[in-house]
Amino acid sequence: MNFHIITIFPESFKSYFSSSIMDKAMKNNLFSIELYKLNDFSKLSSKRVDDKAYGMHWQVISAEVLSDAIEFIFKKVWKKIPVIYMTPSWELLNQEKVEYFYENLKNDCIIICWHYEWIDERIVELYVDFEISIWEYVLSSWELAASVFIDSFVRNISWVLGNKLSLEEDSFSKKFERKKEYPVYTRPKIFKNLEVPEILLSGNHAEIENWKKNNLHK
Numbered sequence: 001m002n003f004h005i006i007t008i009f010p011e012s013f014k015s016y017f018s019s020s021i022m023d024k025a026m027k028n029n030l031f032s033i034e035l036y037k038l039n040d041f042s043k044l045s046s047k048r049v050d051d052k053a054y055g056m057h058w059q060v061i062s063a064e065v066l067s068d069a070i071e072f073i074f075k076k077v078w079k080k081i082p083v084i085y086m087t088p089s090w091e092l093l094n095q096e097k098v099e100y101f102y103e104n105l106k107n108d109c110i111i112i113c114w115h116y117e118w119i120d121e122r123i124v125e126l127y128v129d130f131e132i133s134i135w136e137y138v139l140s141s142w143e144l145a146a147s148v149f150i151d152s153f154v155r156n157i158s159w160v161l162g163n164k165l166s167l168e169e170d171s172f173s174k175k176f177e178r179k180k181e182y183p184v185y186t187r188p189k190i191f192k193n194l195e196v197p198e199i200l201l202s203g204n205h206a207e208i209e210n211w212k213k214n215n216l217h218k
Protein backbone atom coordinates (compact mmCIF):
# COMPACT_ATOMS: atom_id res chain seq x y z
CA MET A 1 0.00 0.00 0.00
CA ASN A 2 1.25 3.49 -0.88
CA PHE A 3 -0.03 6.37 1.21
CA HIS A 4 0.22 9.67 -0.67
CA ILE A 5 0.04 12.41 1.93
CA ILE A 6 -0.65 16.03 1.13
CA THR A 7 0.59 18.36 3.85
CA ILE A 8 2.21 21.70 4.55
CA PHE A 9 4.59 20.25 7.15
CA PRO A 10 6.09 17.06 5.64
CA GLU A 11 9.04 17.12 8.03
CA SER A 12 6.84 16.85 11.13
CA PHE A 13 5.41 13.55 9.96
CA LYS A 14 8.54 11.47 9.56
CA SER A 15 9.62 10.66 13.11
CA TYR A 16 6.90 8.14 14.04
CA PHE A 17 7.61 5.98 11.00
CA SER A 18 11.37 5.94 11.45
CA SER A 19 11.51 3.43 14.31
CA SER A 20 10.30 0.00 15.41
CA ILE A 21 7.63 -1.98 13.52
CA MET A 22 6.71 0.78 11.07
CA ASP A 23 10.29 1.49 10.07
CA LYS A 24 11.01 -2.22 9.55
CA ALA A 25 7.84 -2.68 7.48
CA MET A 26 8.75 0.25 5.24
CA LYS A 27 12.30 -1.00 4.80
CA ASN A 28 10.84 -4.37 3.79
CA ASN A 29 8.65 -2.57 1.22
CA LEU A 30 5.42 -3.70 2.89
CA PHE A 31 4.04 -0.17 2.60
CA SER A 32 5.29 3.29 1.66
CA ILE A 33 4.55 6.90 2.43
CA GLU A 34 5.02 9.69 -0.08
CA LEU A 35 4.78 13.25 1.16
CA TYR A 36 3.67 16.13 -1.06
CA LYS A 37 4.24 19.66 0.17
CA LEU A 38 1.06 21.55 -0.60
CA ASN A 39 2.84 24.88 -1.02
CA ASP A 40 4.62 23.47 -4.08
CA PHE A 41 1.24 23.54 -5.84
CA SER A 42 0.51 27.20 -5.02
CA LYS A 43 0.51 29.58 -7.99
CA LEU A 44 1.19 32.56 -5.71
CA SER A 45 4.74 33.90 -5.41
CA SER A 46 4.30 33.76 -1.62
CA LYS A 47 3.42 30.03 -1.91
CA ARG A 48 0.43 30.59 0.38
CA VAL A 49 -2.18 27.85 0.31
CA ASP A 50 -4.94 29.27 2.51
CA ASP A 51 -7.33 32.17 2.42
CA LYS A 52 -9.88 33.83 4.70
CA ALA A 53 -13.11 31.83 4.97
CA TYR A 54 -16.17 33.62 3.62
CA GLY A 55 -18.24 34.94 6.52
CA MET A 56 -15.86 33.58 9.20
CA HIS A 57 -12.79 34.73 11.07
CA TRP A 58 -10.44 31.92 10.21
CA GLN A 59 -8.28 30.67 7.37
CA VAL A 60 -9.27 27.83 5.06
CA ILE A 61 -7.14 25.86 2.66
CA SER A 62 -8.10 26.95 -0.85
CA ALA A 63 -9.82 24.61 -3.27
CA GLU A 64 -7.57 25.32 -6.29
CA VAL A 65 -4.27 24.41 -4.69
CA LEU A 66 -5.59 21.26 -3.07
CA SER A 67 -7.34 20.20 -6.25
CA ASP A 68 -4.07 20.69 -8.19
CA ALA A 69 -2.20 18.51 -5.67
CA ILE A 70 -4.83 15.74 -5.85
CA GLU A 71 -4.94 15.81 -9.66
CA PHE A 72 -1.13 15.70 -9.75
CA ILE A 73 -1.16 12.46 -7.73
CA PHE A 74 -3.94 10.95 -9.89
CA LYS A 75 -1.78 11.62 -12.96
CA LYS A 76 1.32 10.28 -11.28
CA VAL A 77 -0.31 6.92 -10.45
CA TRP A 78 -2.27 6.89 -13.73
CA LYS A 79 -5.67 6.55 -12.07
CA LYS A 80 -8.19 8.01 -9.67
CA ILE A 81 -7.45 6.61 -6.24
CA PRO A 82 -9.43 6.88 -2.95
CA VAL A 83 -9.07 10.18 -1.13
CA ILE A 84 -9.24 10.25 2.66
CA TYR A 85 -9.66 13.38 4.71
CA MET A 86 -8.66 13.27 8.38
CA THR A 87 -11.14 15.38 10.31
CA PRO A 88 -12.45 15.30 13.89
CA SER A 89 -16.01 15.83 12.82
CA TRP A 90 -16.83 12.72 10.86
CA GLU A 91 -17.04 8.96 11.12
CA LEU A 92 -15.18 7.53 14.07
CA LEU A 93 -12.48 4.99 13.38
CA ASN A 94 -12.72 1.61 15.11
CA GLN A 95 -11.21 -1.83 14.48
CA GLU A 96 -14.07 -2.92 12.21
CA LYS A 97 -13.59 0.15 10.04
CA VAL A 98 -9.83 -0.36 9.96
CA GLU A 99 -10.48 -3.88 8.63
CA TYR A 100 -12.95 -2.48 6.09
CA PHE A 101 -10.32 -0.03 4.82
CA TYR A 102 -7.70 -2.75 4.77
CA GLU A 103 -9.92 -4.97 2.63
CA ASN A 104 -11.15 -2.23 0.32
CA LEU A 105 -8.32 0.23 -0.26
CA LYS A 106 -6.13 -1.46 -2.84
CA ASN A 107 -2.66 -0.18 -3.75
CA ASP A 108 -2.76 3.57 -3.32
CA CYS A 109 -4.68 6.20 -1.44
CA ILE A 110 -4.36 9.91 -0.81
CA ILE A 111 -4.61 11.33 2.71
CA ILE A 112 -5.41 15.01 3.06
CA CYS A 113 -4.44 16.44 6.40
CA TRP A 114 -4.53 19.92 7.68
CA HIS A 115 -3.36 22.20 10.46
CA TYR A 116 -5.62 25.06 11.59
CA GLU A 117 -9.29 24.89 10.71
CA TRP A 118 -10.81 23.47 7.53
CA ILE A 119 -10.41 22.78 3.85
CA ASP A 120 -12.79 24.32 1.32
CA GLU A 121 -15.93 22.14 1.44
CA ARG A 122 -15.99 21.81 -2.37
CA ILE A 123 -12.89 19.60 -2.15
CA VAL A 124 -14.86 17.27 0.08
CA GLU A 125 -17.75 17.23 -2.42
CA LEU A 126 -15.56 16.73 -5.47
CA TYR A 127 -12.82 14.40 -4.30
CA VAL A 128 -13.14 12.96 -0.81
CA ASP A 129 -14.27 9.33 -0.53
CA PHE A 130 -13.80 8.82 3.22
CA GLU A 131 -13.69 11.25 6.13
CA ILE A 132 -12.05 9.70 9.16
CA SER A 133 -11.98 10.87 12.75
CA ILE A 134 -9.75 9.07 15.24
CA TRP A 135 -12.17 9.95 18.05
CA GLU A 136 -14.21 12.70 19.61
CA TYR A 137 -11.59 15.26 20.58
CA VAL A 138 -9.75 17.89 18.59
CA LEU A 139 -6.02 17.74 17.93
CA SER A 140 -4.18 20.83 16.79
CA SER A 141 -2.99 19.12 13.63
CA TRP A 142 -3.29 16.07 11.47
CA GLU A 143 0.02 14.18 11.92
CA LEU A 144 -1.09 12.17 14.92
CA ALA A 145 -4.48 11.40 13.38
CA ALA A 146 -2.96 10.21 10.10
CA SER A 147 -0.28 8.21 11.94
CA VAL A 148 -2.96 6.47 14.01
CA PHE A 149 -4.89 5.55 10.87
CA ILE A 150 -1.83 4.36 8.93
CA ASP A 151 -0.44 2.33 11.84
CA SER A 152 -3.79 0.62 12.51
CA PHE A 153 -4.08 -0.18 8.78
CA VAL A 154 -0.52 -1.34 8.19
CA ARG A 155 -0.41 -3.89 11.03
CA ASN A 156 -3.00 -5.91 9.05
CA ILE A 157 -0.54 -6.42 6.17
CA SER A 158 1.02 -9.90 6.21
CA TRP A 159 4.52 -9.96 7.70
CA VAL A 160 4.28 -6.54 9.37
CA LEU A 161 3.74 -8.20 12.75
CA GLY A 162 6.13 -11.05 13.45
CA ASN A 163 3.38 -13.22 14.91
CA LYS A 164 0.05 -13.53 13.04
CA LEU A 165 -1.59 -14.66 16.28
CA SER A 166 -1.06 -11.21 17.82
CA LEU A 167 -3.34 -9.73 15.15
CA GLU A 168 -6.00 -12.44 15.44
CA GLU A 169 -6.08 -12.25 19.21
CA ASP A 170 -5.90 -8.51 19.72
CA SER A 171 -8.57 -6.50 21.44
CA PHE A 172 -11.59 -5.85 19.17
CA SER A 173 -10.69 -8.79 16.89
CA LYS A 174 -13.41 -10.84 15.20
CA LYS A 175 -12.22 -13.91 17.12
CA PHE A 176 -13.01 -12.18 20.42
CA GLU A 177 -16.28 -10.73 19.13
CA ARG A 178 -14.81 -7.21 19.25
CA LYS A 179 -14.23 -7.46 23.02
CA LYS A 180 -11.02 -6.47 24.82
CA GLU A 181 -8.12 -8.88 25.18
CA TYR A 182 -7.70 -11.24 28.17
CA PRO A 183 -5.14 -10.50 30.96
CA VAL A 184 -1.62 -12.00 30.70
CA TYR A 185 0.98 -12.90 33.33
CA THR A 186 4.66 -13.80 33.63
CA ARG A 187 6.97 -14.92 36.46
CA PRO A 188 6.86 -14.87 39.46
CA LYS A 189 3.88 -17.14 40.04
CA ILE A 190 2.90 -15.13 43.14
CA PHE A 191 3.44 -11.38 43.21
CA LYS A 192 2.39 -9.35 46.27
CA ASN A 193 -0.06 -12.13 47.22
CA LEU A 194 -1.60 -12.18 43.76
CA GLU A 195 -1.42 -15.56 42.04
CA VAL A 196 -1.33 -16.40 38.36
CA PRO A 197 -4.54 -18.30 37.45
CA GLU A 198 -3.78 -22.00 37.90
CA ILE A 199 -5.10 -22.98 34.48
CA LEU A 200 -2.37 -20.94 32.72
CA LEU A 201 0.26 -23.11 34.41
CA SER A 202 -1.47 -26.37 33.48
CA GLY A 203 -0.08 -26.76 29.96
CA ASN A 204 -3.59 -27.80 28.83
CA HIS A 205 -4.01 -25.78 25.60
CA ALA A 206 -7.70 -26.53 25.11
CA GLU A 207 -8.50 -25.33 28.62
CA ILE A 208 -6.27 -22.29 28.25
CA GLU A 209 -8.13 -21.37 25.01
CA ASN A 210 -11.39 -21.66 26.93
CA TRP A 211 -10.01 -19.57 29.78
CA LYS A 212 -8.98 -16.83 27.33
CA LYS A 213 -12.51 -16.62 25.90
CA ASN A 214 -14.07 -16.50 29.37
CA ASN A 215 -11.66 -13.87 30.66
CA LEU A 216 -11.82 -11.13 28.07
CA HIS A 217 -11.71 -7.71 29.69
CA LYS A 218 -15.10 -6.01 30.01
Ligand SMILES: C[S@@+](CC[C@H](N)C(=O)[O-])C[C@H]1O[C@@H](n2cnc3c(N)ncnc32)[C@H](O)[C@@H]1O
Binds near residue numbers: 088089118137139140
Ligand atom coordinates in the same frame (compact mmCIF):
# COMPACT_ATOMS: atom_id res chain seq x y z
C1 LIG B 1 -7.63 22.05 14.81
S1 LIG B 1 -8.11 20.68 13.83
C2 LIG B 1 -9.50 21.37 12.99
C3 LIG B 1 -10.74 21.34 13.83
C4 LIG B 1 -11.99 21.75 13.08
N1 LIG B 1 -12.07 23.16 12.96
C5 LIG B 1 -13.20 21.23 13.83
O1 LIG B 1 -13.77 21.96 14.63
O2 LIG B 1 -13.60 20.05 13.63
C6 LIG B 1 -6.85 20.65 12.61
C7 LIG B 1 -6.68 19.34 11.86
O3 LIG B 1 -6.26 18.31 12.75
C8 LIG B 1 -6.73 17.04 12.30
N2 LIG B 1 -7.52 16.45 13.41
C9 LIG B 1 -7.71 17.01 14.63
N3 LIG B 1 -8.43 16.21 15.43
C10 LIG B 1 -8.69 15.09 14.73
C11 LIG B 1 -9.41 13.87 15.00
N4 LIG B 1 -10.00 13.64 16.17
N5 LIG B 1 -9.49 12.96 14.01
C12 LIG B 1 -8.93 13.17 12.81
N6 LIG B 1 -8.25 14.30 12.47
C13 LIG B 1 -8.12 15.25 13.41
C14 LIG B 1 -7.57 17.29 11.07
O4 LIG B 1 -6.76 17.03 9.90
C15 LIG B 1 -7.90 18.78 11.19
O5 LIG B 1 -8.14 19.34 9.94
